[in-house]
Amino acid sequence: MTQQTSKDQLIKAGKRTIDIEAKAVADLSPRINEDFVAACELILNCKGRTIVTGMGKSGHIGNKIAATLASTGTPSFFVHPGEASHGDLGMITRDDVVIGISNSGSSSEVVALLPMLKRMGIPLIGMAGKADSPLAQAANVNLDISIESEACPLDLAPTTSTTVTLAMGDALAIALLEARGFTAEDFAFSHPGGALGRKLLLKVEDIMHKDSEVPRVEPDTLLSQALVEMTEKGFGMTTVVDEGGQLLGVFTDGDLRRCVDQGADLGKAIMSNVMSSNPKTVHLNMLAAEALGIMEERQITALVVADDEQRAVGVVHMHDILRAGVM
Known part of the structure; x- marks a missing residue:
């Protein structure tokens, strides 16, 4: 393989990935519908916190979604589903709402939590790519994060699916931010130690x-x-x-x-x-x-x-x- 051919292949792979993921994110727009509104209303009416959970790469994305929610006016934190089954479920109260993330909707660690959440009467928002999956079926409302394919040519590594999940989480956070009338000064109070906090709070x-x-x-x-x-x-x-x-x-x-x-x-x-x-x-x-x-x-x-x-x-x-x- 020549050096030029190698460079061309790298560029081609990079651009292909961007194109696949961009299309998948664009495909989310029609799904911002009544289900999305219902999910927002569950969170807005919640007296407690918004708990986000997910396994593997979905967990990494869930951590980011929880952080974004928390910094934009929605009290939120991430709970690892595996740890939840071994004691951390006590962090979740009946006043909370849970966002469960799983592209397949069948992650065993997440599915294991569903009976207890139902028993406690905790509202569940699913983010699943399969409408007939256990997570989507158990959820009060499911936000469709399905994709045509991963950007990975083997269709194995979570790439497009995690990008789409993150975009859906951002859409949720910003819709809630606007619904709450969250301001730049409110944002700064969540970031008092950073440059943004100093810029927005210091008089x-x-x-x-x-x-x-x-x-x-x-x-x-x-x-x-x-x-x-x-x-x-x-x-x-x-x-x-x-x-x-x-x-x-x-x-x-x-x-x-x-x-x-x-x-x-x-x-x-x-x-x-x-x-x-x-x-x-x-x-x-x-x-x-x-x-x-x-x-x-x-x-x-x-x-x-x-x-x-x-x-x-x-x-x-x-x-x-x-x-x-x-x-």
Whole structure:
């Protein structure tokens, strides 16, 4: 076999696999029907958790489906069917609903659980590829995951079947997410330790500099004195406020360069004459990620934080946001 022939065969096999699996997933669309609605309603009406179980490759996919459900507003976890028969069945309560996964619908470990689930009166959603299988027949509703063939040329290794099962699980999770009105912030609460959680939960007030850390000068302050305040506070800017803390303007390194270019007398100029009025501000409750977006758009490194009365209550710096892990 030549090297080129080998490369051609590898590419051909890869593309064939993608085509087979893509078609199988597309074939699922007509099956999003009344059975799918019934499955969603069983889960939405469930007072407990959604338990997912499956053996072998179906179990691996079931683990992923349970994780997706749990992170999108449906309390869920995976129970290994083999372990369930040896004690873990105690993890399942009468308030729960079970999703049983088996392409054949006849996996012995899953089938062994069916009598006990029936006895306990636990609703069962099947994901089986054969309507006449024990799993599909025992289920309150079965979601059809049948396929024409596996992508494996031997029609043995679970490939297309696992892809289709995962797609059906995702369809279920997203339908439930939308039915619950699940939001991006809700999602972040399920991921507080990750970058997504930091991006969606961290607010400006959580990381801003406040009180004595905020550079402040009054409108009649000499520019030379304002430069001292800017240097001490280290933000490359200062707020200009009245006696009540009301924000009147800001003065930045960029404003200083303009003063120099215009030949201003740096020893005599006062802030009311050189400050930038109506500066862009952010609110305490604004997401840090949104504040970072404003900085990037305006090509600045710091923003004044103002309250509802437009008083300068803080300063948020780009470095603080990046250090917090918001990218």
